[in-house]
Amino acid sequence: MSLDESSYILLPFQFEKVDTGDFLLTNDAGDFIYVGPDEFDRLVSSDIDRNSEMYVNLKTRHFLLDSPKYLANTIDLLATKYRSKKGYLKDFTCLHMVVLTLRCNHNCNYCQASSQDAKASNWDMDKKTARKVVDMIFQCPSPSIKIEFQGGEPLLNFPVIVEIVEYANRVNRRFKKNVSFVLCTNLSLINKKILAFLKKHHVEVSTSLDGPKELHDSNRILRDGGSSYDLFVRNLELTRSVLGDDSACALMTITRTNIDHLRKVIDEYVRLGFRNVFLRSLNPYGYAQKKTGERLQYSIDDYIAAYKDALQYIIDLNIKGQHFSESFSTILLTRILTPFSTGFVDLQSPTGAGILGAIYNHDGSVYPCDEGRMMAAMGDTHFCLGNVHKNTYQDIFLNPKLKKIVTASCVETIPSCHSCVYQPYCGADPIRSYSQQKDRSYVGHMPTSEFCKKHKAILSHLFSLIRNSDNEVMDVFWSWITKRPYKEIGLSCNQ
């Protein structure tokens, strides 16, 4: 490459003209800056005044370089930052979701799982399979292992939870990994005996709440058709009384039923003492797609509008003194405002499916993500990587199919994504590309992708908030990133 000593060197970046007419520039290390249209023209024409404030800003954020003599060191520095952003790749594979049973005592409207009646048989993981799963999990090179119990309702197969926890702890005496456990439960079957076990083994609890009683019950009903809300609240109190006030976190799913009432949902979360909410859209997989139809679904534009309104409501709550965060925004803000990697399976490049997380069905079959398992339940076993009873770790995690999924899911090379200004903070969902767009290459077609539209809109909104907000809002964002109350944030960081 020829390097002109007299002019500055442009370093790689993506750009986009934003609503104000200015240009947003980002680089692969996640640095960003806004420049005016004239400044942009001068930048690309190598005509920025070296004595200007803009020149200094561009230089300090690694969009240009004074002289070729600094290039090798700068590449090394940017490579370090880039490696930090991709730090999740070192945790191959850290999240292991184990489906203990397909049985469930709930019949949620939007359930993507192929849940079976609570009294059905042959839908539980047996202890032999559970041990095989644990043996496979410990072959992963990641120094940290999180085993997440899922279902159905996993507490319907509590003896196998006990088996996995105790066996994993025994196996770990040899591996000495950092092992943690999470129980994803609707809480309906929780009791003091179970809680004592969870407390003894430091098992975290994750649950679901879709709003106040009326909204929650309209989505999450018991199999007999009865309300689940009162039982949920009662058992949440019991859980907290044993495990502590912050012991249970909750997820919500946005449906047509509650999309226009997200402020009420947030109020309910606050009222019940939760410190965050994940405003999760409906999953277009498996039985969820078949069951929900027009009754629960909404357009992606409706979701984006509702999300923005809810986010503003949460920001205002924080400013008024209520420490409460939105989890998805927190992940994206961490990517935008810090140099760190975030371990969110659903939005990584390459995909987190199989790399960050893997899921083991009750029969021992292994999938790179839950969505692949859902599709198998509907008859498409395309994403099944193998079975713990028949295949080795190498068979499953070095499976050519998984390699193809990973290769196809680098946004740095996907058409439209490769030049997108939000690329450093975004990711791919090859399973969705296969499922929704019928793309057997997994790459996807971004001009028609709702996944792309959703993430672009949310990232664009966050950038707009960062640029236009006062110090109060930035303090709220930093309080979410650092998990400290808003009042403790004294940075008043104004980008």
Add this chain to the structure above:
Amino acid sequence: MDGKNGACYTIDEGKICVYLYRAFFQREAVSAAAQKMTGCYYIEMKSLDSERVAIYLEPKSKALGTSEIESLEAEAKVFCNEVLDQQVRLDLEKRYGKIRELIVRQAFSPVTVDELSRELKS
């Protein structure tokens, strides 16, 4: 057809036809811009002669109402801007693409700064 600006368009039978001069735009820029329109349009690309290519954009949805031509003209302008935008990206990539490659390579198979310097000089 005036090619002084590198691009011009016509609207004919509900289709947009954009003529682009090769002297201004590379194939990669045209393809990238066309790919972005594939959500709403069927795209056809033809080489007219050694100087020009033609891009035909046929709306997937014909229900554009009475202002159909105005809408298509606006879309044709959007496409012309997009080609220009993609060409700028391509030009920039030529300037720093090698640096991007080195950053990614260095991130995952680090070599010493001295080795990097030698490679840059070569």
